Amino acid sequence: MSVTADRLSHSQADARDLVRANGAARPVLETRVVSGQEWDQTIADFDEVCQEQLHAFAVARWPSVKHEPMLFLLNGEIVGGSLMMVQPLPLRLGHIAVSKWGPMLKDLARPDADALHAGMIEALIADYADKRGQMISVLPCASTTPINGAFQRLEAYGFQAGSQLMFPNRYIVNLRLDDAAQRKSLNQKWRYHLNKSEKSGLSFEWAGPERLAEFDTLYTAMTDRKQFSDHSAYDSVASLMALDEKLRPELFFVRHEGVVVAGALIFKAGDRAVYLYGATNDQALPLRAGYFMHWNIIRWLRDNTRARWYDLGGTDGFQGLHQFKKGMVGDAGVIEPVPPVANYASNRLAYLFGTAAFAARDALHSMHRMIAGWRNPKTRPTQVRPGADETGQ
Template sequence: MSVIADRLIQTGSEPQQKLRAAVSATPMLETRIVSGEEWDRTIAGFDEVCQEQLYAFAITRWPSVKQEPMLFLLDGKVVGGSLMMVQPLPLRLGYIAVSKWAPMLADNTCPEADAIHAGMVEALIAEYADRRGQMLSILPRASTGPVNREYERLETRGFKRGSELLFPSRYIVNLRLDDASQRKSFSQNWRRQLNKADKAGLTFERAGPERIGEFETLYAAMTDRKQFSDHSAYETVHALMAMEEPLRPELFFVRQGDELVYGALIFKAGDRAVYLYGASNEQALPLRAGYFMHWQIIRWLRDNTRATWYDLGGTDGFQGLHQFKKGMVGEAGVIRPVPPVANYASKPLAYLLGAGAFAARDVVYHLRRVIDGWRNPKTKGDQVRTNTDEASE
């Protein structure tokens, strides 16, 4: 039996027995902390790569947090990775090691995928919880299946339930349908609105990174018009647009005649494309430009990327945004929750300090939300925030 299997908690229940069986043939993974440049270059081909695991994103979003890009190797081959953020607790009483939307698999279709994921978790426990004495905090991404196996595995391993998103649902479109099947999958109302948009004289275009200024103009005008408090990671846009392919987001526009009415930034690497940001002018809503834009993006992603899914992100509690995204997900897509944060510590004091810090942070976020509600009671939710939300701050 492997070293990893020996490290697992004593089994007894059926899930625990399955977990031990999954990793029993997996050797201990080698770990390697690399530079940010090597990290971004290496994970570009991962199935589970996402924008928040990019070093260029993280160092811009959280400049005061230590970033540790950790690769996992099996027999000398890179099989996964996790960008670890090591954050000091108040008064330097300790540290928390945070892994968001990770650990990521390089190949999530390989037969050993479950065992490799379990091996990566064990390696993180060994380094951060056992050797350094820190609390380890892991937030898996939403699953496209009915059960989030990554989170289930963490619970079985002894991780404890931590912070949860107030609105955890993620709306995920199936990209692997032909045009007729995709349109049929949409809800009846979504199809009706799209049919109207098709008759509005709109055009769709893909733009290069040199045109990001046009998007920023739309975005600035929209935020001024709607007066919402933007807590997203919009400040990372320039760092993302400066990246090489395939990690650089795609920029799309919809125009009516000579006027740009809608813009969107899409992360397209890996098996799951992600809607990052959208911006529109006042004409977009009556023209139903959002329906037209997303329909064209779905088709473009299907024909030009290897992505299987298109993650529209959440709703922040806005009912209109829920109806819009639910209708687009339709019958072929899925709506799945982001699981709670999973926390683990080898030492009781490390867990107590880390869990306390997270609880204090959650209180601050709740107060911020209440204050935002007072300031902007009529704020619309269609500024579009996806996976760059408070779970990632």
């Protein structure tokens, strides 16, 4: 996307005026970069805490970048944070400071939450763009409302829309319903399959981290059986399971006649729980084990966490996953897109070098996906992975 000189020449003061015109008065926030261990301990109680913002996850997923966990404070009180990943550009042309699903608010219910988010954006601009001369690249999470306020504020500060996920929609379940209301909200076909699953002799169980190897076996067998390319961050699971109880994902299994037929790993901290990984064996499909498992995960999250939402992730273009997740979201949940990446730089060269690097990366990823599709037709989004409509995997 081309960028006019006028947009790039917006000063920080101009951007501040744009946001003030939208009704937000921002406090000036203090910033503090902390160690990875202190960061993970501190953000465990944030409403907007998420897997991608965990230091333990980021160093396993993106080991070659510099990780800078930055806290934001107002009058000495921690109000938010953003794990910044500083990536050098080729040929020493500069650096890009990346925040995925950040910056995060500690308390979404604060009346000044929007103003604090704007203040965090200002602080990032002042440090990374103005002081260091880097391009900032922020990927906000999908909103639970039709308007994505985080992305709008980034735009108000002169951030430009960059790369967009190929399949951006996220399927998000409302967790704060009783059993009757939750079941009523489900799509009729989804409810039908759930009713069938409950008559199949299945049992649901929570499992501790000591049983991760059992899930690993199930997951590996499934990926081998379905022969699809795994582009996920599954290698980071061991690091996540070593975290303390607040941040550690929860592990669930479904059994039939004493045999584990399905399992799932769920991130449950904060305001939004997230489906990370699921796995099934050949018995799961006719037993409709995916319906049974997710229904009971929804109920467990409601009764054992403070999360208001359960994010099922996307579909990667698989129609079976769309039907399964849409039916589970039902009438009470939401389907909203992840917005484009938002990019900002205080000078034109930093912006041009940064966006050129992203364009090259996107082209390389597209080529890899195309090659994977040629080698294994089962990975093509035009086809449904076996059992995808059942398991959400």
